[in-house]
Amino acid sequence: MSIDSMFTHKMWDDDELSKMVDGGVPFPMLSDAGGKVGTVYGVYDEDNGVEARGRFIIDPDGVVQGYEVLTPPVGRNVNETIRQVQAFQLVREAKGGEATPSGWRPGKATLKPGIDLVGKVWKEWKTEQAFD
Amino acid sequence: MPEEAAVGCARPTGGPVGEEPKTTSNNEQKVITEERSMIKVGKKAPDFAAPGYQKGKFINIKLSDYLGKWVLLCFYPGDFTFV
Numbered sequence: 001m002s003i004d005s006m007f008t009h010k011m012w013d014d015d016e017l018s019k020m021v022d023g024g025v026p027f028p029m030l031s032d033a034g035g036k037v038g039t040v041y042g043v044y045d046e047d048n049g050v051e052a053r054g055r056f057i058i059d060p061d062g063v064v065q066g067y068e069v070l071t072p073p074v075g076r077n078v079n080e081t082i083r084q085v086q087a088f089q090l091v092r093e094a095k096g097g098e099a100t101p102s103g104w105r106p107g108k109a110t111l112k113p114g115i116d117l118v119g120k121v122w123k124e125w126k127t128e129q130a131f132d
Numbered sequence: 133m134p135e136e137a138a139v140g141c142a143r144p145t146g147g148p149v150g151e152e153p154k155t156t157s158n159n160e161q162k163v164i165t166e167e168r169s170m171i172k173v174g175k176k177a178p179d180f181a182a183p184g185y186q187k188g189k190f191i192n193i194k195l196s197d198y199l200g201k202w203v204l205l206c207f208y209p210g211d212f213t214f215v
Binding site: 001002003004006007008009010011012013016023024025026027028029030031032033034036037038040041042043050051052053054055056057058059060061062063064065066067072075076081085088089 | 141142143144148149150170171172173174175176177178179180182183184185186187190191193195196198199200201202203204205206207208209210211212213214
């Protein structure tokens with residue numbers, strides 16, 4: 001979503017994005033002319049009339065599980081976004097029975113929150129796991 | 133899901149996704165208050181309707197159309213910039 005019109009979105013997809021992605025962008029490119037939606041999401045910059053690089057993860061119940069907002073010159077890390085979605089999907093499936101510690105990615109160990117874990121995280125999770 | 137539809141302007145629908153707006157009156161003050169509401173994790177996302185473009189068609193979507201699915205909502209400064 002950006003402040004550009006859907007006509008501009010079409011031109012961008014036709015002229016440039018389709019050269020990067022076969023068949024063009026598959027998902028909806030939304031227009032927020034005037035920044036009304038961006039204002040509600042806290043990403044609209046009134047002074048410059050543009051929206052910051054905001055990214056919101058919304059679960060199947062419509063609940064915001066996480067977000068990240070960057071100023072324009074720095075691009076996002078798509079892998080990190082995907083990792084977060086995978087983690088939120090896992091903990092949703094586990095209904096509170098599992099949590100994903102720092103550095104978790106699919107295949108790595110989760111933690112089982114509960115009284116037995118209090119003061120014992122150091123046994124289950126090593127600092128290196130945050131970085132590998 | 134997304135349907136081809138007439139041109140409109142993007143707008144918040146005035147309430148969280150999946151719920152009725154808090155007020156059904158046309159009280160302008162209440163609408164403004166709602167529009168300034170901020171995002172909190174663990175809380176419902178503000179619903180909105182917006183026009184757009186997808187695979188050769190102009191569309192109109194609502195965030196609430198996507199209840200039951202995971203959604204990544206991304207904002208960016210402008211077309212022809214990097215994302």
